[in-house]
Amino acid sequence: MSAYLLECLGLSLRALHVIAAIAWIGESFYFVMLDRALKPPARADDTVAGELWSVHGGGFYHKQKYRVAPAQMPADLHWSKWKAYTTWLSGFALFCLTYLVAPSIHLVDPSVAALSDSRAVVLALTFPLVAWTGYDLLCRLIGFRERLLGTAIGVFVLGLCYAATHLFAGRAAFLLVGAAIGTIMAANVFFVIIPGQKRMVAAMARGETPDPVPGLRGRQRSVHNTYLTLPVVFAMLSIHYAAATVHAQSWLVLALFMLSGALIRQFFVLWHSGGRAWGLLATGIAVLLATFAWLAPPTTASGATVTPPPASEVPATAAVLPILAQRCAACHSAQPSLMASAPNGVRFDDAAQIERHAELIHRQVVSLRIMPPGNLTGITEAERDTIARWYAGRTSRPP
Numbered sequence: 001m002s003a004y005l006l007e008c009l010g011l012s013l014r015a016l017h018v019i020a021a022i023a024w025i026g027e028s029f030y031f032v033m034l035d036r037a038l039k040p041p042a043r044a045d046d047t048v049a050g051e052l053w054s055v056h057g058g059g060f061y062h063k064q065k066y067r068v069a070p071a072q073m074p075a076d077l078h079w080s081k082w083k084a085y086t087t088w089l090s091g092f093a094l095f096c097l098t099y100l101v102a103p104s105i106h107l108v109d110p111s112v113a114a115l116s117d118s119r120a121v122v123l124a125l126t127f128p129l130v131a132w133t134g135y136d137l138l139c140r141l142i143g144f145r146e147r148l149l150g151t152a153i154g155v156f157v158l159g160l161c162y163a164a165t166h167l168f169a170g171r172a173a174f175l176l177v178g179a180a181i182g183t184i185m186a187a188n189v190f191f192v193i194i195p196g197q198k199r200m201v202a203a204m205a206r207g208e209t210p211d212p213v214p215g216l217r218g219r220q221r222s223v224h225n226t227y228l229t230l231p232v233v234f235a236m237l238s239i240h241y242a243a244a245t246v247h248a249q250s251w252l253v254l255a256l257f258m259l260s261g262a263l264i265r266q267f268f269v270l271w272h273s274g275g276r277a278w279g280l281l282a283t284g285i286a287v288l289l290a291t292f293a294w295l296a297p298p299t300t301a302s303g304a305t306v307t308p309p310p311a312s313e314v315p316a317t318a319a320v321l322p323i324l325a326q327r328c329a330a331c332h333s334a335q336p337s338l339m340a341s342a343p344n345g346v347r348f349d350d351a352a353q354i355e356r357h358a359e360l361i362h363r364q365v366v367s368l369r370i371m372p373p374g375n376l377t378g379i380t381e382a383e384r385d386t387i388a389r390w391y392a393g394r395t396s397r398p399p
Contacts, residue, residue: 314393
């Protein structure tokens with residue numbers, strides 16, 4: 001029952017994380033659109049930087065942005081922070097519940113790095129903190145030299161990709177890079193954007209003219225957040241794409257996925273200002289498609305024939321059943337020992353179930369070699385070869 005309750009908690013946290021992230025990203029995208037779409041005010045006003053008229057849901061809206069702050073602070077002021085905090089906190093809780101509770105399954109892959117479970121947990125917890133510290137240091141050292149800072153951040157993210165994929169198991173590496181960038185974004189809100197806004201409000205409450213520098217710093221970090229949004233989404237979604245996480249150059253694959261997201265986001269940012277940079281959108285899509293092409297499994301040349309193994313060398317399903325019972329049943333069975341229920345309902349308890357999932361078994365155990373995770377159950381090369389010959393014999397049979 002405790003394992004079942006953990007699954008219920010995991011689903012609840014995942015739903016909270018996704019809902020909060022949608023709200024945070026949606027609000028962020030809206031304010032970026034508003035900031036980029038502002039027009040000079042129709043009436044001359046030195047205090048107003050720009051305005052925007054819009055219509056939505058049958059109503060007309062008039063938005064204004066002040067150069068620094070209004071002459072009188074309104075009684076009710078909206079703060080954009082709790083969505084960001086909820087996204088990070090729920091994501092961290094979900095990560096602890098799934099990855100840190102079972103590091104030998106999710107974090108450690110001996111073929112990548114020889115880490116003990118405890119060391120892997122410490123490194124996983126440290127990784128986002130190191131990412132935030134490094135990023136914040138770059139921002140403070142380089143300041144408002146935006147092109148140089150943007151280049152430095154890009155190189156820094158590339159380093160995060162390389163480090164993660166050389167320390168952790170494939171899926172965990174991609175997830176941790178996404179978590180590291182998400183931490184940077186949430187920390188920007190918590191440590192820079194909101195404190196700067198509070199200082200400006202406090203100055204107005206004292207009857208002083210607010211210092212514009214905190215606002216400029218907050219705007220810089222907000223711009224960074226909007227460019228990091230789609231790379232985070234691509235990193236998080238790609239953990240479900242095994243061909244990417246197990247690739248020999250997975251760090252570069254992840255970097256290309258995130259580059260595609262950044263280029264596509266830039267296209268929309270420029271769109272809000274009236275620009276139509278179709279080349280950016282085309283380049284982003286081209287990078288994504290080229291990466292997919294790079295990851296595609298090799299295909300048989302046109303006209304070539306595949307020689308099936310001799311019938312005497314094709315193992316029967318009965319020969320594969322004990323291998324899967326020993327190496328895979330800890331997860332994929334009616335009563336798994338490592339989790340509450342079989343992932344995606346895939347079970348290998350009998351020959352019929354094994355034959356139904358033959359292609360999945362071959363792809364994950366033989367082609368991609370991602371199962372068992374980190375080879376936790378110690379499947380041998382001879383056993384993988386048995387599964388390969390069994391599958392080859394099945395696919396070579398006439399319909």
